[in-house]
Amino acid sequence: xxxxNIVSAVDVIAALSNRSLEGNLLMMDDGPLPGENQGTPHLTxxxxxxxxxxxxxxxxxxxxPAEIRSIRFTSPGGDSWAGWFAGDAISPVVWSGIxxxxxxxxxxxxxxxxxxxxxxxxxxxxxxxxxxxxxxxxNLLTPQGM
Amino acid sequence: xxxxxxxxxxxxxxxxxxxxETLDGAVWLMDSNKTGGSTNEGTGQLTxxxxxxxxxxxxxxxxxxxxxxxxxxxxxxxxxxxxTRGVYEGTDIRYWLGKIKKDPGKSLVPYNVLFKLGxxxxxxxxSGPDLPAITGRAE
Amino acid sequence: MTQQRxxxxxxxxxxxxxxxxxxxCTYFFDNAGPFGTTGLGTDKLVSAIHGSYWxxxxxxxxxxxxxxxxxxxxxxxxxPRDYERHQARQRERETLAKIRALIGEAGVTNADIRKLxxxxxxPQLSAIRSFGHHLKHVLLDNLGQPVPAGAKVDQSxxxxxxxxxxxxxGEAVEKGIIYPAQYGSPDxxxxxxxxxxTVATHSPKVWSYTLHIVVYRLVQDAASQLPSxxxxxxxxxxxxxxxxxxxxxxxxxGGTGIxxxxxxx
Numbered sequence: 001x002x003x004x005n006i007v008s009a010v011d012v013i014a015a016l017s018n019r020s021l022e023g024n025l026l027m028m029d030d031g032p033l034p035g036e037n038q039g040t041p042h043l044t045x046x047x048x049x050x051x052x053x054x055x056x057x058x059x060x061x062x063x064x065p066a067e068i069r070s071i072r073f074t075s076p077g078g079d080s081w082a083g084w085f086a087g088d089a090i091s092p093v094v095w096s097g098i099x100x101x102x103x104x105x106x107x108x109x110x111x112x113x114x115x116x117x118x119x120x121x122x123x124x125x126x127x128x129x130x131x132x133x134x135x136x137x138x139n140l141l142t143p144q145g146m
Numbered sequence: 147x148x149x150x151x152x153x154x155x156x157x158x159x160x161x162x163x164x165x166x167e168t169l170d171g172a173v174w175l176m177d178s179n180k181t182g183g184s185t186n187e188g189t190g191q192l193t194x195x196x197x198x199x200x201x202x203x204x205x206x207x208x209x210x211x212x213x214x215x216x217x218x219x220x221x222x223x224x225x226x227x228x229x230t231r232g233v234y235e236g237t238d239i240r241y242w243l244g245k246i247k248k249d250p251g252k253s254l255v256p257y258n259v260l261f262k263l264g265x266x267x268x269x270x271x272x273s274g275p276d277l278p279a280i281t282g283r284a285e
Numbered sequence: 286m287t288q289q290r291x292x293x294x295x296x297x298x299x300x301x302x303x304x305x306x307x308x309x310c311t312y313f314f315d316n317a318g319p320f321g322t323t324g325l326g327t328d329k330l331v332s333a334i335h336g337s338y339w340x341x342x343x344x345x346x347x348x349x350x351x352x353x354x355x356x357x358x359x360x361x362x363x364x365p366r367d368y369e370r371h372q373a374r375q376r377e378r379e380t381l382a383k384i385r386a387l388i389g390e391a392g393v394t395n396a397d398i399r400k401l402x403x404x405x406x407x408p409q410l411s412a413i414r415s416f417g418h419h420l421k422h423v424l425l426d427n428l429g430q431p432v433p434a435g436a437k438v439d440q441s442x443x444x445x446x447x448x449x450x451x452x453x454x455g456e457a458v459e460k461g462i463i464y465p466a467q468y469g470s471p472d473x474x475x476x477x478x479x480x481x482x483t484v485a486t487h488s489p490k491v492w493s494y495t496l497h498i499v500v501y502r503l504v505q506d507a508a509s510q511l512p513s514x515x516x517x518x519x520x521x522x523x524x525x526x527x528x529x530x531x532x533x534x535x536x537x538x539g540g541t542g543i544x545x546x547x548x549x550x
Contacts (some may be wrong), residue, residue: 013213016164017264053544061212063351064161064289070535073546085310092319092337092532097544109546119319120166122467132546150441152356153428155295157312162319174326176312176359178441180300188312188326203427205361209316210291211353234429236371239363241428250393 001050005033006043006130008057012064012117021115021125031137041127044108046135047099053132055095057115068095069114069124088116099132106136153178154194156206160263161211169261169270175278183284192278193254202227202244202280208262214263217242218269221256226250227280246280254279289349291316292523296448298356298500299440307498307521308517321526328521332522336529340540345532348484350455350463354498358445360429366447373408374433380405407434412513413446413501422446422514438505438512446501446514450480455495455530457525461485462492484525492525 006029015024027043029035036044046055059066065085087093103109116128159172166172175192177184184196196202208215220229220242227244234241256277260269272278293314300310313330315322321333337345355362365371385403387393408431413420424432425444434440453465463483499522501514534541 009341013164013264017266028288045194045240052541053292061210062289063212065208065316065320068535075545087535090333092335092530094532096541097534097536098541099525100543100546103547111546116163118161120162122167123165127385132544153427155357157293158315159314159316159318161316166402171318174314176295176297176357178297178299180297180310181303199509207293207355209293209314210350211362211496229457232358232428234364236375237364237368239361241361259393 001052002032002048003052003128004029004045004047005056006045006053006055007113008055008068008113009060010057010066010117011060012066013061015115015125016122017116019122019125021127025115025127027113027130035133042129044133046132047132048134048140049101051098052096052100053099055113064117065116066115067091067093070112071095071114072112073109074112077129086116088119099134103132103134105134108133150179150182150197151201151203152194152196154192154204154282156204156207156259158206158215158261158263160208160215160262160282161210163261164264164266169272172261173272190272190278191276194278194280196250196280197283198244198249200244200246202246203258204242204244206218213264215263216240217259217273218262219260220244220257221260222280223255226255227257249282250280253280254281258285288380289351290331290334290516291353292332293353294352294354294496294498294521295336296354296356296498296500298358298448301500301519302502304438307500311521313523329357329524331491331524331526334484334486334550335527336484336489336527337532338487338529339532344487344529347486350484352450352480352482354448354450356445356447356454358427359447360444360470361427362447364429368429370429372425372429373423376406376408376431380441386533401509402496406431408432409434409436409438410511411438411503412511414513414515420509424512431437438503440503443503446503448498448500449478450496451499453480453482454497455493455503455522457492457494460488460492462488462527463494465494465527484527486527486529489527489529492527493522493525495520495522512527 021053025041026039028038029045033046046083070084085122108131110131114130154177157174161229162167163172171245172183173190174189185193206215206217226248232241256279295312297310311328315332317333324330334348339345409424410421447452457463463482463484499516499518505512
């Protein structure tokens with residue numbers, strides 16, 4: 001069983017200036033099967049049951065605060081589980097977990113990632129576009145590949 | 147005392163200001179005239195002691211060296227102080243000059259400063275009621 | 286913590302030289318104001334450092350501190366530190382261009398050339414006596430213009446040579462809580478050097494450290510040829526308030542578990 005790291009790089013000052021993560025959040029993963037949309041908030045990461053996924057964050061401007069506040073997966077019923085702890089700039093929260101065995105291959109499990117920068121009304125921004133996918137079995141692949 | 151050049155430095159926490167949408171608690175002012183009677187050094191309510199003919203030079207710096215901060219305007223009663231904008235030769239770093247035309251004596255003449263921060267469109271200004279000010283020298 | 290802390294120290298050099306110490310003339314700042322730092326804008330800075338430990342007790346994160354020092358009457362830190370050399374070169378280029386412009390002009394006499402040459406404005410140099418070196422430094426006024434040679438100069442009419450940090454010592458360094466060092470950087474803003482320190486967060490307490498700072502006094506004595514900047518070493522203290530919390534997993538509240546995906550509810 002392996003590990004996949006999903007790293008989010010955020011330009012905090014641009015995100016706070018424009019109040020948006022679009023263009024200011026770069027997500028990348030190091031999985032053995034390269035995902036799509038690397039370097040954007042629309043990252044699709046390929047993973048397998050039993051593998052561990054670690055989410056970390058890096059600020060482009062090193063002296064600015066940025067932490068992952070929460071990662072939420074929406075269930076088919078529309079509910080989401082936000083987790084026990086909201087991270088912020090001073091609480092040490094680690095976001096990692098094991099991919100469960102019951103995921104449907106080929107289905108994009110989208111998640112919302114919330115980033116908190118500093119303290120204040122504008123400090124929390126999120127994107128809902130990254131996703132995790134278990135690759136479908138090979139005989140279901142389209143001729144163009146995945 | 148003869149006419150002087152006085153520096154006023156404004157330190158800004160750009161990230162704090164952008165996140166809270168206010169400069170409250172995110173600006174501190176200091177000047178080079180502590181020995182001449184200026185008070186509230188290191189706070190947002192700096193009161194600079196001046197005399198007629200003095201030239202004030204305002205500049206700003208950000209706490210985080212990666213963050214952009216520039217003074218866009220200084221609003222002060224032009225009967226007391228006339229402000230003009232300048233640039234350090236060969237750069238786009240600004241300074242603001244204030245020529246003191248009238249001695250404020252015992253009264254406080256407050257002023258406001260408008261900033262451009264980060265890549266935020268528009269400006270942010272200090273919010274009252276406690277603004278920095280100029281006042282006459284304690285002779 | 287991936288965020289690095291910036292600690293900015295602003296010094297009223299004239300007041301410090303008058304008082305003989307940095308007390309009351311120094312204004313400290315750091316970028317953790319919203320996160321618990323106290324003493325901003327004063328000479329009693331207590332920086333909030335938030336550490337963390339793993340569930341087995343071992344230290345999970347360290348903090349990096351970056352120090353920047355400037356004088357109130359120094360030129361803005363956003364200008365390159367060798368700005369005075371840039372300005373002197375600019376003047377030289379302008380003068381050479383004027384001389385060059387005389388070539389090919391019919392009717393240029395020796396008197397014209399002599400007049401131009403006597404009108405050349407040389408910038409006033411000063412000497413910096415520091416650490417055994419004797420550096421030449423062009424004096425700039427408070428608006429960044431070179432001071433003409435021979436002009437009477439005093440500390441308030443020229444841009445103050447920025448103070449420099451020479452060492453960091455104290456309880457926090459002796460006990461291995463902070464590891465300070467001077468780093469070289471290709472960044473011209475600091476003249477290529479800045480002080481940085483990593484902070485071990487395993488011992489929550491308020492720790493003190495001492496900054497050794499050299500401020501420069503401008504002296505113009507009759508004996509020496511040039512006005513010179515005399516280094517005056519001073520010290521000031523600051524504190525680190527270190528706290529530490531256990532690292533928790535955001536999904537489970539404890540250790541690593543199954544990701545909450547694809548749940549039927």
